[in-house]
Amino acid sequence: MEYNPITVTNLNKYIKSKIDSDEMLNNVLVKGEISNFKNHYTGHMYFTLKDENSLIKCVMFKTYTTHLSFMPKDGMKVIILGSVSVFERDGVYQVYAKAMKQDGLGSLYEAYEKLKAKLSGEGLFDESHKKKIPFMPKTIGVLTSNTGAVIRDIINVSTRRNPNVHIRLYPVPVQGAGAAEKIAEGIEFMNKNNLADVLIIGRGGGSLEDLWPFNEEIVARAIYNSKIPIISAVGHETDFTIADFVADLRAPTPSAAAELAVANIDDVKSTLFLYNTRYKNALKKKLQLMRLSYEKCMARQAFKNPTQKINEQYIVIDMKVKAMQNKIQLKLKEERTKFIKQVSKLDTLSPxxxxxxxxxxxxxxxxxxxxxxxxxxxxxxxxxxxxxxxxxxxxx
Amino acid sequence: MEEKKEELNFEEAMKQLEEIANVLENGNLSLDESVNKFEEGMKLSKKCNDFLDQAEKKITMLINDGEEIKEENFVPKAD
Structure with missing residues (x-):
């Protein structure tokens, strides 16, 4: 009897055809934890899915990765829909993932919606309760992690807008167990000791689980009860947490929060300068108007030639005096004639x-x-x- | 820790500056009143400017260890 071996290629081909013809393996839904995650520059993702006892290789091609609503990473629990097939060259079978979602989020979403509805019903999101963010706060309190990009971004943006700003960081953990309690405690602490004129609470982007402390009731209530106005800046622009709804103002990002809290000092200064200019112009205009009406007034005859009226009066007086003189002269003449007549009469009668x-x-x-x-x-x-x-x- | 309360309410001051500008530009005031308003406005805007210039840059971190409040300068670490 002669041996009749088949080639490795043929073997793998055979295995592949067996597996490919299995309906269950063609459309499998599997859950596990991601490890060895590699996001290849081609856009494909390579990783291992594992549980306590076993693991399987996974690949997700670019065609599918673009539909992901999150970035997978090591340690993340996921559910994958895909097919199992063989990569003939290496003789390995692996999951060809078509879709992936985070596992365990269902209950979180449920809790989120439930709490949101409850707090909304209690009026915690009411616009009427929201406080105005002060225009020129002296001290900006920041509740976030003392490491990482968030506090750096806030400091950078704030100091760029106002080099003389006072930022007071109250460091809190922004994810994980106990973070919510610490955040709430921080808000109360800042309030009790009146340590800021406005508060920014926030963290960078992350998974729903990462952002979870900002979806907890204790944080929501602390924000609601704060006398200091609060700006929330949690995650990315698309992330909406309960904290965002309760906060007096929601900023899409921590940098934006800094922009909302800190007025741009150059703008303020140029506004102030503008006022000075407006005042000067207004006063100048007033003076011009006054001058104009003064000149108009002075242009009138009485002011232009103030002696004319007097001279006119003098003429009148002169004329009157002259008339008077004439009258007296006439009278005198008359009297003299009368007198001469009398005298000559007297003369004829003289003894x-x-x-x-x-x-x-x-x-x-x-x-x-x-x-x-x-x-x-x-x-x-x-x-x-x-x-x-x-x-x-x-x-x- | 206790901070001296700044008398100047900046927001209020800005509102006043705007009002003064409007009244002045309206031109219905007597010259005396105009000069008074002008001086008032210039004084207020200087006050605001001084307020801005007097502020001092401070980046601090609070340390809450029970009752005592501690505060120290904070420099963010680079990644």
Missing amino acids: LKTLARGYSIVTDSSNKIIKSVKDLKEDQNINIRLADGEKQAKVL
Whole structure:
């Protein structure tokens, strides 16, 4: 009898055809923990799926990896849908994964939805309860891990926006057992000791399990009860935790939280400068308006030639004085004519004319005119007045 | 640990600055009032500026060990 061996290739081909024809292996749903995970640059993923006692090689080609909603990593518990087949070259059988989801998340999602509904019903997410984030907080409290990118990002963004900012880190674990309690304790501690004007609580991206502390009731209630306004920044933009709903403000990322908490000092300064400019311009305008109305006022006749009115008055006065003078002059003339007339009249009536005609007037020593001889006595001194003078005489 | 309460409410101050600007730009004030408002505004904006300049950069980490509050300077480690 002669040996009739088959080749290794043929053997593997045979095994492959056996396995491929098995319906169960064509469409298998298997759960386990990922290890030896390699994300190849071609986009394919190679890893081992294991449980306590056994392991199996797995590969997930790029066609399928692009549909993954998470990045698998070592230690992650997953459920894989795929087929088992043989890689003939190496003579190994492995799972060709088509889809993968995280195992154990079903209960977490359920818990998340349940708590969300409960807290929402209690009003913990109400807009009316949300506090305003102060515009220029003096101290920014940060509750996150003291290692890793989150605190670094927050410090970088904050100090870039305001070089003089005060950041007060309260380090807390942001994943794993007990993290939620520590976070809640931190919020209460900051409040009790009034250590910040605004709080940022957050962590970087991760699996739903990683983010879980921020989905716990104790954290939600601590946020709700905080008197200090809280900005939440948990995971990536697409991650929504219960903490995000309760927080006064949700930031998509820790960097964004820093931007929301810290005003850009350059902007503030230029705003302040703008106000100064506005004030100066407003006052300048006011002064211009005042000048304009002043000039308008001064342009009026009274101000332009203030003596004109006076001069006009002077002219009036002068004219009046002149009229008065004329009137007086006229009166004087009239009076003078009248006077001359009177004088000439008087002249014609004057006794001196009579004297010139040869009459005389006799008066006694007391200058009394003697009109009768009976008034004359012997030896009496008399005065005789003639036209050209007087002479004393004695009665015989 | 006790921090002196800063009198200046920055947000309030910014609101006031805006009001002053509006009143001034409205131009309905007398010259005296305008000058007063102008001075008030300039003083307030200087106060705000001083507030910004006076703040001091501090990155600290709190250490909560029971009752006592400790605080120390914090420098983030590089990865």
